[in-house]
Amino acid sequence: xxxxxxxxxxxxxxxxxxxxxxxxxxxxxxxxxxxxxxxxxxxxxxxxxxxxxxxxxxxxxxxxxxxxxxxxxxxxxxxxxxxxxxxxxxxxxxxxxxxxxxxxxxxxxxxxxxxxxxxxxxxxxxxxxxxxxxxxxxxxxxxxxxxxxxxxxxxxxxxxxxxxxxxxxxxxxxxxxxxxxxxxxxxxxxxxxxxxxxxxxxxxxxxxxxxxxxxxxxxxxxxxxxxxxxxxxxxxxxxxxxxxxxxxxxxxxxxxxxxxxxxxxxxxxxxxxxxxxxxxxxxx
Amino acid sequence: xxxxxxxxxxxxxxxxxxxxxxxxxxxxxxxxxxxxxxxxxxxxxxxxxxxxxxxxxxxxxxxxxxxxxxxxxxxxxxxxxxxxxxxxxxxxxxxxxxxxxxxxxxxxxxxxxxxxxxxxxxxxxxxxxxxxxxxxxxxxxxxxxxxxxxxxxxxxxxxxxxxxxxxxxxxxxxxxxxxxxxxxxxxxxxxxxxxxxxxxxxxxxxxxxxxxxxxxxxxxxxxxxxxxxxxxxxxxxxxxxxxxxxxxxxxxxxxxxxxxxxxxxxxxxxxxxxxxxxxxxxxxxxxxxxxxxxxxxxxxxxxxxxxxxxxxxxxx
Numbered sequence: 001x002x003x004x005x006x007x008x009x010x011x012x013x014x015x016x017x018x019x020x021x022x023x024x025x026x027x028x029x030x031x032x033x034x035x036x037x038x039x040x041x042x043x044x045x046x047x048x049x050x051x052x053x054x055x056x057x058x059x060x061x062x063x064x065x066x067x068x069x070x071x072x073x074x075x076x077x078x079x080x081x082x083x084x085x086x087x088x089x090x091x092x093x094x095x096x097x098x099x100x101x102x103x104x105x106x107x108x109x110x111x112x113x114x115x116x117x118x119x120x121x122x123x124x125x126x127x128x129x130x131x132x133x134x135x136x137x138x139x140x141x142x143x144x145x146x147x148x149x150x151x152x153x154x155x156x157x158x159x160x161x162x163x164x165x166x167x168x169x170x171x172x173x174x175x176x177x178x179x180x181x182x183x184x185x186x187x188x189x190x191x192x193x194x195x196x197x198x199x200x201x202x203x204x205x206x207x208x209x210x211x212x213x214x215x216x217x218x219x220x221x222x223x224x225x226x227x228x229x230x231x232x233x234x235x236x237x238x239x240x241x242x243x244x245x246x247x248x249x250x251x252x253x254x255x256x257x258x259x260x261x262x263x264x265x266x267x268x269x270x271x272x273x274x275x276x277x278x279x280x281x282x283x284x
Numbered sequence: 285x286x287x288x289x290x291x292x293x294x295x296x297x298x299x300x301x302x303x304x305x306x307x308x309x310x311x312x313x314x315x316x317x318x319x320x321x322x323x324x325x326x327x328x329x330x331x332x333x334x335x336x337x338x339x340x341x342x343x344x345x346x347x348x349x350x351x352x353x354x355x356x357x358x359x360x361x362x363x364x365x366x367x368x369x370x371x372x373x374x375x376x377x378x379x380x381x382x383x384x385x386x387x388x389x390x391x392x393x394x395x396x397x398x399x400x401x402x403x404x405x406x407x408x409x410x411x412x413x414x415x416x417x418x419x420x421x422x423x424x425x426x427x428x429x430x431x432x433x434x435x436x437x438x439x440x441x442x443x444x445x446x447x448x449x450x451x452x453x454x455x456x457x458x459x460x461x462x463x464x465x466x467x468x469x470x471x472x473x474x475x476x477x478x479x480x481x482x483x484x485x486x487x488x489x490x491x492x493x494x495x496x497x498x499x500x501x502x503x504x505x506x507x508x509x510x511x512x513x514x515x516x517x518x519x520x521x522x523x524x525x526x527x528x529x530x531x532x533x534x535x536x537x538x539x540x541x542x543x544x545x546x547x548x549x550x551x552x553x554x555x556x557x558x559x560x561x562x563x564x565x566x567x568x569x570x571x572x573x574x575x576x577x578x579x580x581x582x583x584x585x586x587x588x589x590x591x592x593x594x595x596x597x598x599x600x
Binding site: 121122124125126128129130131132133136137138139140141213217220221224225226227237240244247248251254255257258261262263265266269270 | 296299300302303304307308311312314422423425426427428429430431434435437438442443534535537538541542545556557560561563568572575576579580583
């Protein structure tokens with residue numbers, strides 16, 4: 001079976017992806033993660049917010065497979081419930097970044113001239129702000145919460161996405177099919193969304209995949225700093241922040257959420273690298 | 285390298301600083317509570333608020349306030365902290381100095397560790413050493429600084445081991461060994477994360493360089509492997525590495541914010557977090573601006589170094 005989307009061949013793409021060891025490992029980890037996100041709450045042995053007073057800060061036991069935290073909450077259950085929040089919010093933040101950045105990049109590249117020059121100077125200036133600092137500034141305005149952290153990360157990612165979208169736009173703007181669309185009298189909006197935007201799929205997906213790994217780390221960092229998700233949410237960064245005062249009594253309270261964050265980030269880093277190699281025409 | 289190019293880049297740097305300053309200023313303007321409310325607290329009377337707003341010039345239009353802030357900034361006056369009442373400039377630059385020391389130590393450690401490891405991985409491509417380096421770098425780029433820092437705390441500062449102090453700061457000018465001992469954990473955390481980034485870059489650049497014709501030519505001339513590696517391949521793969529190091533200053537700044545907060549290191553990152561929590565507006569403005577400017581400046585210096593080192597590139 002061969003599914004083709006335009007010039008994009010799905011079967012060929014998968015075989016390229018699976019030809020690389022990091023692609024295989026990344027895909028396996030992605031499947032595990034998807035199971036965790038979809039079935040997490042169903043797989044959790046306990047309610048994530050139930051206090052088990054008699055067994056606080058215990059290490060891994062048959063009863064609590066990964067141990068319990070300072071309130072006697074089951075760490076495994078909290079991680080499984082938290083997977084949904086952590087992963088979906090990171091995907092969402094990346095989507096916001098790709099959406100805003102993509103739109104700005106296409107517009108800037110399509111309009112060209114002075115407007116393009118001004119927009120790109122602004123984008124360059126914004127890129128001079130490190131992502132975490134940018135997100136911190138936005139949260140200063142919006143106030144600390146999980147949703148605001150997602151918006152902040154999305155906005156912080158958009159300048160980088162805008163650069164990529166613009167360079168793709170510049171490379172196809174002079175192509176025959178864009179000229180044909182202009183000659184047919186199509187509206188600029190139609191040309192930008194139907195003729196130019198589809199070319200962006202490959203580069204934006206590669207960038208977005210690597211960005212998801214960043215988003216997860218940034219989101220957890222913001223929660224850790226008390227500027228993202230608020231207690232008692234089972235967010236992984238927040239779990240580490242809350243357990244810090246008890247870390248010498250049960251180090252597992254730090255180790256498991258830390259490991260979970262790292263595993264998700266590794267998944268998307270491996271996939272991002274594999275996608276870049278698979279979609280890179282140089283590797284034919 | 286033409287003077288014109290340096291001039292153009294300096295102009296861009298100024299544009300960047302202006303955009304960032306406008307952004308930072310804009311953000312503090314949108315905030316629901318202004319400086320007067322923060323100074324007097326939420327139970328202040330309306331009369332007292334109006335009086336203080338007039339005194340601070342908050343009743344004037346935003347552009348007047350921005351202009352006053354910028355002209356003060358150019359004269360080295362960044363205002364007064366709303367919390368401590370001390371001049372912002374003194375506090376910020378003192379904190380920046382400590383952070384730069386932290387960054388310098390971390391960067392030195394990275395250059396010493398990451399470059400040799402990257403070279404080894406590239407030379408032994410596909411072998412166990414390469415696999416090991418790749419694994420370590422994947423883990424390193426996937427572990428947020430706060431997780432790594434907290435794990436190091438659990439491991440190295442546990443009461444029964446107490447290899448390092450868990451927090452605090454001693455100036456190395458005051459007590460050299462004690463200073464180093466206090467700065468060690470923050471530096472180790474930053475160095476591990478950065479090493480992962482830089483190592484990956486050195487490996488891939490070096491791997492490309494080893495396949496280049498000039499390396500083959502050098503080998504055919506009968507030069508020793510070490511000479512070929514160091515004099516030819518490494519030298520050329522250093523160029524992109526400089527760019528990556530400069531880009532990594534962005535990560536380093538993010539890392540510094542987190543690491544300083546965790547280890548209670550009184551640098552600019554911790555100053556910013558505390559100011560955000562206390563809503564100390566002049567401090568947030570100055571801290572954010574100084575950090576963004578440092579990053580932009582390091583990118584500019586990297587570009588200039590790149591052009592200087594690689595005479596083939598001519599920018600105009």
